Amino acid sequence: MKAVLFDLDNTLYPAECDLFSLIDVRINRFMEEIVAIDPAEVDGLRRRYWKDYGATLQGLIRHHAINPEAYLDYVHAVDVGSRLVVDDALRRSLQKLPIPSYVFTNGSRCHVDRVVTALGLEGLFVDVFDIRIADYRPKPNPDPYRQVLARLALAGDQCVMVEDQPQNLKTAKQFGMKTVLVGAAATGDVQYPYVDARLAGPAQVGSLLRNWSEVAC
Numbered sequence: 678m679k680a681v682l683f684d685l686d687n688t689l690y691p692a693e694c695d696l697f698s699l700i701d702v703r704i705n706r707f708m709e710e711i712v713a714i715d716p717a718e719v720d721g722l723r724r725r726y727w728k729d730y731g732a733t734l735q736g737l738i739r740h741h742a743i744n745p746e747a748y749l750d751y752v753h754a755v756d757v758g759s760r761l762v763v764d765d766a767l768r769r770s771l772q773k774l775p776i777p778s779y780v781f782t783n784g785s786r787c788h789v790d791r792v793v794t795a796l797g798l799e800g801l802f803v804d805v806f807d808i809r810i811a812d813y814r815p816k817p818n819p820d821p822y823r824q825v826l827a828r829l830a831l832a833g834d835q836c837v838m839v840e841d842q843p844q845n846l847k848t849a850k851q852f853g854m855k856t857v858l859v860g861a862a863a864t865g866d867v868q869y870p871y872v873d874a875r876l877a878g879p880a881q882v883g884s885l886l887r888n889w890s891e892v893a894c
């Protein structure tokens with residue numbers, strides 16, 4: 678293994694922090710106030726765009742000709758520090774990882790910087806791959822995975838991906854990556870054939886990698 682790709686939201690911090698609800702409100706407000714969509718249609722459109730494209734942003738680009746950069750600035754303008762606190766245990770754990778760590782997210786780099794700072798994880802990630810890497814096409818679309826592997830100059834089977842969304846790990850497995858599910862889905866009863874390991878949180882990734890390397894030896 679040569680790299681660990683960490684998702685950001687609800688992966689590096691638990692979903693219970695409920696940071697996404699702040700972004701959620703901003704997405705609705707953007708659609709109503711900036712794009713001038715009838716408020717009664719917003720929820721239905723968001724569901725449709727999620728289903729068809731994996732993210733609201735792609736639907737807004739395709740059907741409303743919005744400026745994606747304006748969208749990213751607007752929806753991520755939330756008080757991250759009101760929901761997240763420094764996670765020293767996670768920092769110590771990530772510092773000991775034997776291979777480089779990266780962030781691979783459907784959010785924006787600016788949001789990553791704020792979250793990483795709020796969690797006290799500055800300097801631990803070699804690079805950030807955000808929603809821009811494949812022209813705003815989000816995971817689980819294969820295009821951003823392909824771009825990430827090209828940027829890293831690695832094959833899929835040299836990477837581990839850590840995520841809270843099972844469907845994003847399905848694509849990772851199609852690229853040959855090792856897949857690690859964290860968060861609520863990891864503690865649920867549903868089995869996912871493309872998930873190699875389930876962990877309580879990202880702080881356990883180090884011991885998992887050590888176990889895997891011992892087995893490989």
Ligand SMILES: [Mg+2]
Nearest residue numbers: 684686687841
């Ligand atoms: Mg996530």
